[in-house]
Structure formats: structure tokens, C-alpha cells
Amino acid sequence: MVPLFFAAHWALSVFFQSLFQHRYAAHRMYTMKPRTERALHLCTALVQGSSYLDPRAYALLHREHHAFADTKRDPHAPTHHGNPLRMMRETARRFEGLLTRRLRSEPRFEGGYPEWPFAERVFNHWTSRVAFGTLYTLFYKRFATRRWHWALLPAQFVLGPIHGAIVNWCGHRYGYRNFGTRDESRNTLPFDVLCMGELFQNNHHARPASPNFASRRFELDPVWHALRLLSRLKLVRLQSSPTSRGGSAPEATSALAA
Template sequence: MAVLIFFLAHWFLSLFCQTFFLHRYASHKMFTMSHFWERFFYGFTILLQGSSFLNPRAYAIMHRMHHAYSDTERDPHSPHFFKDVWQMTMRTKDIYLNYAKYKVEPEKPFQGNYPEWPLMDRISNMWSVRILFGIGYLLFYIFFATQWWMFLLLPIHFFMGPIHGAIVNWCGHKYGYSNYDNHDHSKNSLPLDFLLMGELFQNNHHKSPNSVNFAKKWFEFDPTYPIVLVLHKLRVIRLRRQ
């Protein structure tokens, strides 16, 4: 039971960091927050994504490119130009590392207005740090796993961030229904998107990329949106006017 609780906690907390901090804040600036809270959620994202931490600057640049070039050859991760999800993920990784390591300078429209913390980026990107996170996951399983098959979950812990991204990028542009004609292949994969905390409302999001609520129809629910409203009420963040 402890292992399953740990797995679910890691899945959803890591996913929350990705959709709340990396996507809705770093990429789109759907809300503002103080320097203190930005650093808090930056560190929180490092802690929760752990061995698979995604650099906010590189994430934001790639996501802005994705919106600008959605499902064209210049889209960094459209599933319609790859034979399978593995090939797409490997191509996405190469583009991500070019930006994360400053090997390539992004186009001007995609630059700036994203959180940066160079010291923590260097520390979190060290192989020794990523391996330590992995060892931590392994030790937890050694102490608390009660069945051999539970160890099969470990690779998901090791690559949690990229796995979330691969599911969203592949499924969100191949499977589901469309509320809007966005002149791309974006889909809403799940009307009640608890699995990816709203990230699979890709069709809705591409229609209104700056809307903090990814659900648009009465039967849709974005579970991250109520959390955002609570944080706004608590003055942790300030929502921008839509």
C-alpha cells in the first residue's frame, strides 16, 4: 500500500508542478507571483520531478514554439511527423537539451518572461543529483515493496516528467474529440481529465492558450483550475484578467 501511495503522490504532485508552474506560469504567464513564491515553486518542481526535472526556460521556449507551429514540421513535438511515441520523445529531448544547455538561441518571439535560476539549474542537472533521486526511489521500494511487480514502477519514477510530456504531446494531438477548429490536430482526449490534471484538453487550450481553465464545455473538468483559484484567493498568485 505504501508503494502505491508513493507512486500516486509522485505522479500527481510532479504533474501538478508541470501543468501549474512549467506550463501555465513559465510558458504562458497566466498569473503572476512574487519572487519568493516563484523560487518556492521552482524548488518544489525540482524536488517533485526529481530525477526527471525539466528546466523551466527550455520548457517554456519549446511550448511557445509548439503553439506557434502546431502540427507543422516546425512543431518540436507533433506526433504526425514521427512513426511512434519513442521517436517523437527522442526528437523532443534533443531540442530540449539544445535550449537547456544554451547550445541554440531561440527565436526572439519565444525569448524572455520565464523564470530562471541558473544555480539551481546547474545543481539539478548534475548526473550525481539525478542519480541520487533515483537511488532514493529505489531505497523506498526496497523498504516498502511487498510484491516483485511493484519494482516495475521504478522506471516511471526515473522519467516522470518526460513521460507526462510524451502522453500529452502524443495523445493530445491524435486521440479524442474537438470542440474547435484550430487548423491543427489538437484533441481533447478525456472530458474528465484527472489522469493528466487538465493537460489533455489540448483542443481547448490551443483555442484559448491564455485561459487558465482548460475545460470549456459543461461536461469537462480541469482539476488544476480549482487549485489555481484557491491559490489566487490565498494571494499566493494573482490571476491575470482574461
């Protein structure tokens, strides 16, 4: 039961991170009605739980990443960090500064992301994170049948940062390249169900406005197919074609083209 719970939480957490924080908040690859946005925002917060990622801070950090990819100004460039843990620490510091507004991003990165003060107050507060962590722990206490099951629990507390670290470390170090971008982005897996298409980093950096992160016939991007379904159900409206190049949200176009 515990491994299934961990696997389901992993898949759903990275799915909503890719769908909502990345493709919507950071890039605005699709639009939707305010009520649908709130519903998706709430689902994302409940699923991510203790590792909920604030959409505004996520969008700002990610736009900086595109503008300064693999340079010293990139908030998470593996080429400038000795190991993934060091990269995660520096990314967390920058994210926390943007979240609390102690640090400011450039004006060109501002705007175009969802803001919901109520959800931000509730799910960014330490009490909510502790409450979710307590629920996970109680589940393990009830259903863990092997000692090694408990080794999964610490990772479950911080799934969001772990997903980000995997994508940014592996997606800029290991794999193949379809496009000759100016950065070190790579496609780590040809069938990316581990990170729901996020490991097609070379495709994404070459075509940052495309809602489909896959480029070749053998590549599989699960979130793109979910977006196609949502579009057919008229819950979202795609902003660009799957092969378009260029920027993302209008406010960040110049940043992503840098």
C-alpha cells in the same frame, strides 16, 4: 505502499509541471511575488526530482510547439513521428539543446520565464538526478512486496518526459474537438485527473492565454481550481479571464498567435 507512492509522485509531478512550467513559465497566465516564485520553483524541483524540467527550456520548447503546432517545425508533433518513443527522443534532443544553449530558439520566444541560476545548476546536474533516483530505489527496496512493483521504478525516473509524451501524443491524436483550430489538437478525456487538465489540448490551443483548460460544463481541470484557490489566498494574481483568447506571455504573444 509502492503503488501509492508511484501514484502520489505521478499526480504531484504532473500537477507542478502544469502549474509552474506550463501555465507560469511558458504562458505567464498568472504573476506572483519573487519569494513565492522561488518557493514554487523549489517545490517543483523537489517533487519532480530526477525528471526535473528546466523552466526556461520548457517554455521555449512549448512556445515553439504552439507556433508550429502539428507542422514539421513542431518539436513534438505526433503526425510526423512513427511512434511515441520516436517523438520522445526528438523532443529530448531539442530540449537538451535548449537547456545547454547549444541550440537557440527564435528571439520572439525568448523572455518572460523564471530563471534561478542556483536551482538550475543543482537540479539540472546529473548528480542530483542520480541522487533522487537512488532515493526512489531505496524506497522500493524497503517497501516493494511484489515483483511487478519494480516495473514501476524505471518510469518513476522519467515521469516528466512521460507526462509530456502522453499529453502531446494523445492530445493530438485521440478525442473530441470543441474548437476548429488549425492544428490537430484534441481533448482526450472529459475528466482529466490523469494529467491534471493537460489533456484538454484542443481547448488550450484555441485559447492559449486562458488559465482554465476546461471549456464545457462536464470538463474538469484540477489545476485551474488550485489556481483559483491560490488567487483567493492572494498568493498569485491571474492575468486573464478563463475564456480569453490569444497569446500568453507578452514576449511570446506573436508566437502563440501564429
